[in-house]
Amino acid sequence: MAGLGEAVEKMVQTRRPLADQTAVHDRVYEAIRQALITGRIAPGKGVSLRSLAAELGVSPMPVRDAVRRLVAERALAINPANKRLSVPSLTADRLEQLSLARLWVEPELAARAAANADASLVRQLRAIDADVDEALRLGDVDRYMTANHAFHFAIYERAGADVLLSMAGGLWLQVGPFMRVVFGRVGADGLVADRHAEAIEALETRDPEGARRAVAADLSEGMDKMRVAVDAAS
Amino acid sequence: MAGLGEAVEKMVQTRRPLADQTAVHDRVYEAIRQALITGRIAPGKGVSLRSLAAELGVSPMPVRDAVRRLVAERALAINPANKRLSVPSLTADRLEQLSLARLWVEPELAARAAANADASLVRQLRAIDADVDEALRLGDVDRYMTANHAFHFAIYERAGADVLLSMAGGLWLQVGPFMRVVFGRVGADGLVADRHAEAIEALETRDPEGARRAVAADLSEGMDKMRVAVDAAS
């Protein structure tokens, strides 16, 4: 949570005098979203609107908006009795459902993206993948998570399927907190097997089924690691 | 939109003196959600927060909350330039993606529900299905949509898979507006083939694959009808 405040504060205070365009609640949302995807917020931890707002230097209102959006996306949970919000806890059951859903949506997106792939996308993906590898080499968890997310969604966005894309986005948001668990248990070098190269190749040759297989394999391995981590934690 | 106001107003004004429990924004959300599911709000139509709030007799604030939630669920769209919100327009592309997603999630939920089914569920489903049939017989569109929704989600809730359930809920919300198009084109008697009996039977015998097939068939037929309606409209 410490890192969150600083990150958002920087984003929030980036206030252009005119033509700001991005609303405050959007910046807040994006910041919390990033914090969740990269797993910087521990599950089970309770947060309050006002404290968050104070930490961010804004009024509680835009925080409310951002939080409500995240709750709708199930990235945050709200206790019906308390009305106090927290990060959803990590259960094996939840992970199983999320795995299943991701294994359906994301390969589908990859397959569609393969049909629309071009050289510039491949170039972009290679660059991101290099960043992923370097993050892995350095053991930089945050950087790895950010880069990995960027890699996958650079592909998915190319599918031109906004409904499925938003589903994938929502799923990542929910899976995010689990990821930190993996690193906490098996360490950063647990994710060495790199299916990214496979995926890039499939996209380069415009092979939908290859892309589907590569992404499915990538996801499977990652989710399996999370599974054992969660099982070990229980 | 006219019907919406009355419906919500009634819900909103149901204010118990103490221990109200359900927040205003929740009631507003549920009302708009119902209006969308049953297709009472026409796509492409723009709505404003203040007018909605005035129509509902509440301050714009809870409406903002409800709307933001619906936007997160993609049940409402917001113009990035205008920042003015409207119901997402019906495109063949969107429908195709929604169909695909529904055909994956909902049969899966039905299959899981079959494993947990019991006599009370079957009894409940028969009652709802009777309501569905009567609504069809009377040509009562709103009632049919409400009952049909109730039927499906009575099943899905039994799956005990909240992640998948919320996905199904979100998808249904997005498909809702399309439904009215079907009735506008083919009329209420377009949906006579009733797979519900099949589904009930599969649940009664605790046959997951049977339930999966029945629901998949039900969905397929419905989505096909929407497809031709949308194609005809374009």
Next chain:
DNA sequence: AGCCTTGCATTGTGATCGCAATTGAGCCCC
């Protein structure tokens, strides 16, 4: 007569205030 411009009404956004409910800690009593 047609187009542009100016003015007003309306929009979404954010801040501040008030309210009721819950929490948490300190205190008193047993």
Next chain:
DNA sequence: GGGGCTCAATTGCGATCACAATGCAAGGCT
């Protein structure tokens, strides 16, 4: 010394206010 209780602080929710931007429309200019 431990447990129950009370009171203050904090919480989320909703309303109202203020503001900048946008949309719309009437009026003036060419």
